[in-house]
Amino acid sequence: MKVLVADDDYVSRLVAKAAVEQSGHECIVAADGDAAWELFQLHRPEVVVTDLKMPGLDGLALCRAIRATEKNSYTYLVLVTSHGSQDDVLAGLEAGADDYVTKPLDPFTLHTRLLVALRVTSLHTDLARYRTALAEQARRDPLTKLHNRLKLSEDIERLQNSSERYGQDYSVALCDVDNFKSYNDLYGHPAGDAALQAVADTLASHARTSDGVYRYGGEEFLLVLHNQTMSGARMAVERARAAVQAMGILHSGRPLGVLTLSAGISAYSSGHRASTEQLLKEADVALYAAKAAGRNTVAEAETASADLHR
Structure with a gap:
């Protein structure tokens, strides 16, 4: 001592x-x-x-x-x-x-x-x-080992405060595994758990060290992208979506025959100083739009103004 x-x-x-x-x-x-x-x-x-x-x-x-x-x-x-x-x-x-x-x-x-x-x-x-x-x-999801919503609420509050203070952009992307219920029905819950673990690993491996990847609930995941405008977030999420598709996890209930991912993005910027609650709502609406557009796609929140794409 x-x-x-x-x-x-x-x-x-x-x-x-x-x-x-x-x-x-x-x-x-x-x-x-x-x-x-x-x-x-x-x-x-x-x-x-x-x-x-x-x-x-x-x-x-x-x-x-x-x-x-x-x-x-x-x-x-x-x-x-x-x-x-x-x-x-x-x-x-x-x-x-x-x-x-x-x-x-x-x-x-x-x-x-x-x-x-x-x-x-x-x-x-x-x-x-x-x-x-x-x-x-x-603060960890036991299945995927990603951080959970408790950790998300802590992290995003700090990020929001920092962004408001220093004028930094950030984006959130709400991701959902397409037709996951039918996947569980076809292949069983153990296979469903394994698929969620694989998706979680892929999302985490394609994220920057400064970004956050969280299990949001069920088959939903949330990406928090630090210092990312809408356009930058769109490219990052598109890469993650393509990587999930490229895993080639068999899903006969999907048109492509493999497991896919849809995502909705919203962004905080000087032109859109939204609260975290508002950003998450916007990302959820955008995810719904991506699902309505046929799934396996990424949609942006309609409230995004032109300066989000600079």
């Missing part, structure tokens, strides 16, 4: 540093609270052993500052008091400290605190890893 020791007393710092290093941990020292706070932000140690009273930030203020910055990490805080009074201990715990030791500092006592700190910080590290994994799992 990395341990930060903050104490304005030189001898106390030496004793604490020696005890930390003899316990097999890396030690960083600070002579006052302000220096300790800077070192904490720079090194992010797992443990902080801080004196209660010292120049700059005192031990209580340092504990509160550290706790205020923590999100997915946890720092074990040990408060060092001169007398171990009940008031000092209670104030330290209320400020966020996990434990306390008294002066003069006993190396063995500090060693035992570090053993506890190692267990606690390891547990918090594991919990943070599990939380991250669960958060990612909640």
